[in-house]
Amino acid sequence: MPTRTVSFATSNEHKFREAALILSDFGLSVTRIAEKGTEIQSDNVGAIAAFAARQTSSALGLPLVVEDTGLFIDSLDGFPGPYASPVYKKMGLGGVLLLLKNESNRGARFESGVAFCEPEKEAKIFVGSLEGSIAKTPAGVGGFGFDPIFIPEGSDKTLAELSLDEKCSLSHRGKALGLFAKWYLAR
Numbered sequence: 380m381p382t383r384t385v386s387f388a389t390s391n392e393h394k395f396r397e398a399a400l401i402l403s404d405f406g407l408s409v410t411r412i413a414e415k416g417t418e419i420q421s422d423n424v425g426a427i428a429a430f431a432a433r434q435t436s437s438a439l440g441l442p443l444v445v446e447d448t449g450l451f452i453d454s455l456d457g458f459p460g461p462y463a464s465p466v467y468k469k470m471g472l473g474g475v476l477l478l479l480k481n482e483s484n485r486g487a488r489f490e491s492g493v494a495f496c497e498p499e500k501e502a503k504i505f506v507g508s509l510e511g512s513i514a515k516t517p518a519g520v521g522g523f524g525f526d527p528i529f530i531p532e533g534s535d536k537t538l539a540e541l542s543l544d545e546k547c548s549l550s551h552r553g554k555a556l557g558l559f560a561k562w563y564l565a566r
C-alpha cells in the first residue's frame with residue numbers, strides 16, 4: 380500500500396505509467412504533472428533532467444522528479460542520444476533501422492537520468508542504463524518509443540515483447556528510479 384506521494388513531471392503518459400509501477404514497489408504513489416520544463420542540449424541525461432526539475436520545481440513551488448532518457452547506438456557514435464524524442468517523431472523506427480541497414484555492430488544502450496529537486500535547491504541525480512542491441516525488424520506491441528527494436532542483453536525478445544512488469548524490472552528507468560526511491564525513503 381503506497382504511503383508517500385511523489386510528483387513526477389512528464390509530457391509522456393507511458394513514461395508516467397512505468398514510473399508509477401516502479402515506485403509502487405517501494406510504497407511510493409506518484410502524481411503526474413503534465414508540464415515539464417525546458418530540455419537543455421547536453422549529452423548527459425542526468426544534467427538534462429536536473430535542469431528541467433530545478434526549473435519546474437521552482438516555478439511550481441513543489442518538490443518533484445523529472446526523468447530523461449537517451450538511446451545511444453554504438454555504430455552511430457551514440458546517435459540519437461538525448462535527441463531520441465525528435466528522432467523518434469521525425470524518422471520513426473523505420474528510419475533508425477534504415478541507418479543500420481547492413482550494419483553488423485548493432486550494440487546500443489538506454490540511459491535514464493532521474494532528478495529530484497526541491498524549490499530553489501540543487502537537484503539530486505540518479506542514473507541507470509540498459510545495454511542491448513537494435514533488432515533487424517520491429518517486434519512486439521508493449522512499451523513505447525524504441526521498445527519494438529531494442530533487445531536487452533541476454534534476451535531474445537525486444538522490450539515491446541515483455542510485460543510492463545518485466546520491462547520495468549530490468550530497464551534503465553527501473554534502475555534509476557530504484558536508486559532514487561531508496562535514497563528518498565532513507566532521507
Ligand code: ITT
Pocket residue numbers: 388389390391394415446447448449462463464467522523524525526538550552
Ligand atoms: P518528457 O521529456 O516530457 O518526460 P519525452 O517523451 O520527451 O517525455 P524523453 O526525452 O526522456 O521523454 O525520451 C525521448 C524519447 O525516447 C521518447 O519520446 C521515446 O521515443 C524514447 N524513449 C524514452 N524512454 C524509452 C523507453 O523506456 N523505451 C523506448 N523508448 C523510449
